[in-house]
Amino acid sequence: MAELNTGEGGGGKHQKKRAKKSSTKVDMTPMVDLAFLLLTFFVLTATFGKPKTMDINMPVDPKDDKNKTKVEDQTAMTLLLTDKKGVIYFYYGVMKADTRLDSTTYASNGLRKILLDKNKKVITQMNDLRAKREKRTIADSTYKQTEQKVKGDRDALYVIVKTNDKTKYKSVVDVMDELNICEVDKKAVIDMSPLDKAALKKINN
Amino acid sequence: MPKIKVPRSNPSLDMTPMVDLAFLLVTFFMLTATFRTEQAVVVDTPSSVSDKLLPDNVMMVTVDTAGRVFYNIDDQNVRRKVLDNIAARYKVAFTEKEIKEFVLMKDVGMPTANLKQYLAADKAERIRMDKATNGIPYDSLNNELYDWILFGRAVDANIAEQNGKEPDRLKYAIKSDSETNYATVRKVMKVFQEVNVNTFSLITDLEGKQ
Numbered sequence: 001m002a003e004l005n006t007g008e009g010g011g012g013k014h015q016k017k018r019a020k021k022s023s024t025k026v027d028m029t030p031m032v033d034l035a036f037l038l039l040t041f042f043v044l045t046a047t048f049g050k051p052k053t054m055d056i057n058m059p060v061d062p063k064d065d066k067n068k069t070k071v072e073d074q075t076a077m078t079l080l081l082t083d084k085k086g087v088i089y090f091y092y093g094v095m096k097a098d099t100r101l102d103s104t105t106y107a108s109n110g111l112r113k114i115l116l117d118k119n120k121k122v123i124t125q126m127n128d129l130r131a132k133r134e135k136r137t138i139a140d141s142t143y144k145q146t147e148q149k150v151k152g153d154r155d156a157l158y159v160i161v162k163t164n165d166k167t168k169y170k171s172v173v174d175v176m177d178e179l180n181i182c183e184v185d186k187k188a189v190i191d192m193s194p195l196d197k198a199a200l201k202k203i204n205n
Numbered sequence: 206m207p208k209i210k211v212p213r214s215n216p217s218l219d220m221t222p223m224v225d226l227a228f229l230l231v232t233f234f235m236l237t238a239t240f241r242t243e244q245a246v247v248v249d250t251p252s253s254v255s256d257k258l259l260p261d262n263v264m265m266v267t268v269d270t271a272g273r274v275f276y277n278i279d280d281q282n283v284r285r286k287v288l289d290n291i292a293a294r295y296k297v298a299f300t301e302k303e304i305k306e307f308v309l310m311k312d313v314g315m316p317t318a319n320l321k322q323y324l325a326a327d328k329a330e331r332i333r334m335d336k337a338t339n340g341i342p343y344d345s346l347n348n349e350l351y352d353w354i355l356f357g358r359a360v361d362a363n364i365a366e367q368n369g370k371e372p373d374r375l376k377y378a379i380k381s382d383s384e385t386n387y388a389t390v391r392k393v394m395k396v397f398q399e400v401n402v403n404t405f406s407l408i409t410d411l412e413g414k415q
Contacts, residue, residue, distance in 0.1 A: 028220060028224065031224070032220065032223075032224055032227065035224060035227040035231055036227055038231045038235075039230050039231045039234065040232030042231065042235055042238055043230075044232060051250070051259050051380075051408050051409075051410070052253070052255055052256055052257060052258065052259070052320065052408070052410065052411045053255065053257050053258070053259050053378060053405075053406035053407060053408050053409065054253045054255040054257065054405070054406070054407045055255075055257065055404060055405070055406055056405050056406075056407055057403060057404050058394055058398060058403050058404075059407070060398065060403055063406060081387075098370055113264075132390055149268075163387050163388070163391070164388075165386065165388045166386065166388075167269075167386065167387040167388070168383065168384055168385070168386065168387060169251065169381050169382065169383060169384070169385040169387045169389075169390050170251040170383035170384065171387070172387045172390075173251040173253060173383075173409060174251065174253075175405060176253075176407075177253040177254055177255070179410075180253075180254070180255065181254060182281050184307055189391075191391075
C-alpha cells in the first residue's frame, strides 16, 4: 500500500531483452503498521508523571496542658465539616452558648472569598515577597525566612478545621487546599467538641 | 482530433516523513513510559492545586472507601529486610521464593496470618484474595500496621546510615479515596504518630487553579 506500482504491466510491444531492473523501493507497509501499533500501545499505557502530593502536619497530642497552643480569640476561625455535601459551618473565636454558626460553600465565592478577606494582610505581603523573588532582588534563603515570619505572624488568620465521624476525606483535602491557596499557614485539623456538635444540631433542626 | 489527455498523477505518496514522525513518537513514549504496576486496590484520590511531586523514597499507605489499609514501601532492599522483621515478629517462615515475590510486589493488604498463602498464590488467586481481604489490621488489639511502619522506618534509617546518607529521608504518603471517611484516615495517621511521624504527604490529583 505504501507504494502502488502503476503504469507497468501493460502489454509490452517491445520485446527487447533487457537486464531486469529490480525496484529499489521496499514495501514499507508492515513497518508502518508495526510503528503505529507500538505507538498506540505506548500512548494508551503511558502514565504521565508522578502523582502530586499535598503536605500536611498533624498536631502532636501534648502530654500536659502547658504545651497546648492557646488560640487568640479574635484571629481564630473554626470550620466545621460535616457529611452534609458542599456546606461548611464556621464561627469566630471560642465557642460559647450564644455563638451563631454561619455557613458557606466550597465554591470560589464561598470559603475562598471569606479567607481572602480575612487573611488580606498576609496575602498582600506574600504577593510582594513573590514579586521580589521573581525580580531576584532577594535571596531564596531570605525569602523563606520572611515567608515564615509573615505566615506565622500574630495577626495572621488561624484556622481550626473540625471534623466529625462522618466527614469525608475529600472535604478535608478541599478545605486544606483552600487554606493553602489563601496562604493560611496556621491551621490544625481536630475532632469536634461536644459543644460544636450541639451547635450543629441546633442549626440543623 | 487528438484525444484530451488526462494527466495521470502518481497515486503513491512519500510516506517517509510520516514514518519518521511515528518512530519519533514511539521512541518518546517508550523512553518516558513508566509502567503502571498492578494495584491491589483502586482508589480515586481527591484533587488539589498542589503541584508538589511525590518524592522518590516513600512509604505509602493506601486507604480505600471501606477502610481497608494497604502498605507499600518502594526500596527493594528495605522491603526484603522489613519482611524479615515481620517474619521474626509474627513467627512466619517465608521461603526464598516468597521473599522474592514480596520484594517485587507493590501494595500488600494482608494480615500476616494470610501473607504466606498470598505470596505463594498465583495471579488469579491473588486478585481474589485482594478483593476478599480486610487489609492490614490497625486496631488497638491487633495493630500490625504499626509494626509495618515501625520496621519500614527503622530499616530505611539503617540502610541510609550504612550508605553514609542522612537518615530521615523517608517520606510518608497517604493515598485515600475521596469518599473515605476522614475519621478512618485520621486513625491511620494516629498509628503513624505513635511512631513519631507527624508530617504526611497526601496524594492528590492535579486540578487547575480557578
